[in-house]
Amino acid sequence: MPYAKELRIAQLAVQRATLLTKSVFHTTAKGTVSKEDHSPVTVGDFGAQALIISALRHHFPDDEIVAEEEAAELIANKPLSERIWSYVQATMLEDESAEQELGGPIQSEQEMLDAIDMGKSPGGAKGRIWAIDPIDGTKGFLRGGQYAVCLALMVDGDVKVGVLGCPNLPVDDSAPLDAHAGENQTDAEGKGVIFSAVLGEGATSGALSRGALSKEAPIHMKPIEDITQATFCESVESGHSSHSDQAAIAKLLGITKPSVRMDSQAKYGSIARGAGDLYLRLPVRADYEEKIWDHAAGDLIVREAGGEVTDVTGKRLDFTLGRTLKANKGVVAAPKAVHGKILEAVKQVLSSK
Known part of the structure; x- marks a missing residue:
């Protein structure tokens, strides 16, 4: 190997x-x-x-x-x-x-x-x-x-x-x-x-x-047959991810389960093995740059488990620009089959602000 x-x-x-x-x-x-x-x-x-x-x-x-x-x-x-x-x-x-x-x-x-x-x-x-x-x-x-x-x-x-x-x-x-x-x-x-x-x-x-x-x-990530039954993972700290935007996205998708709020890249690991389904990290400040060490391992693990990881605009996370992900805003991680639908809802909610 x-x-x-x-x-x-x-x-x-x-x-x-x-x-x-x-x-x-x-x-x-x-x-x-x-x-x-x-x-x-x-x-x-x-x-x-x-x-x-x-x-x-x-x-x-x-x-x-x-x-x-x-x-x-x-x-x-x-x-x-x-x-x-x-x-x-x-x-x-x-x-x-x-x-x-x-x-x-x-x-x-x-x-x-x-x-x-x-x-x-x-x-x-x-x-x-x-x-x-x-x-x-x-x-x-x-x-x-x-x-x-x-x-x-x-x-x-x-x-x-x-x-x-x-x-x-x-x-x-x-x-x-x-x-x-x-x-x-x-x-x-x-x-x-x-x-x-x-x-x-x-x-x-x-x-x-x-x-x-x-x-x-x-x-492997769990196939999502009914998006309304999906489990969202998000950050505990509202300063790390917009809880209100996530709630609006969940509502748009018809998801009624409460989100699972946990710290760290444990969220990436949890969705990669199918314990959760989706991970959103939504921008809270226009000038905030994510650190590469907060995402590099989790990004690869989710992708290798059958998922897709992008920022909120649909771009892959770019680890070539130094110590931060300065070319990206936020994170959307989901099984490949539904990533596009999740991303569409994210864009719709964020563009309405």
Whole structure:
């Protein structure tokens, strides 16, 4: 299979990073700081990013990396840095069997800080570039909802490999989503799934574990025979997606089920395996640019599961223009057979504003 090594290292790195995030998830004080855009970042974000980058640097030293976090805050906050280092050390010990294959163990707190800061690539249309979101859905992570550890490889701007670790989603692909899937979640037994895809090779899911990877199974989007019975997924935060516009679109399509609001690319994984049907992320500001790390892995997984992903104008997501999707507005993800109908309703509602 093409990109077999990249896929395996990505899966192992994401799985190891989720072990760290799960440890932090169960603490009441998650070491939260606020970035310039007022979005939160936690001990889990920094530690997961360090672990993933160290594995990528060991196996693919010439590849570029686009990652969300930077180490400046930690350099200025020694106690916070030491706390993250303790989580990184503990996770490497806990996942020692995978460490042998992943290689490149982090030997010191300074190495950890250096690794975090290796994600400053400007991105672009040329070469091999990894996109990392160490915790997508940090607000969901903080409130006890859904979140995802996300990693994707782009080659000349085309997403080739995508992996999502979703600790709070059920392992069972047939478990349906309900309106409460995004709140009061746990990573108890039966929870924790890793979604993966390679371009042209389909999408899979498997149980998150430690050490060796679990057996994977192919996943496919669910055919929608009656659009009025479809399940919408949307963001929890109204600042991320217009809830009022989505409600108008649902009404236009005759959908009466309440939407499932959950954080992170867990939405992409959920519709890719047929637990949900549609994912809309509708623009809330004309000047907002989506980040590539928030969509690259999920975009590929949905497309390889039989779906179509575009922006609200019908254009494919363009990962060639740097660290943001500056050529796109919003996201519409649905099974290929009904994507056009969904897009038509989106355009109708947005054009009437």
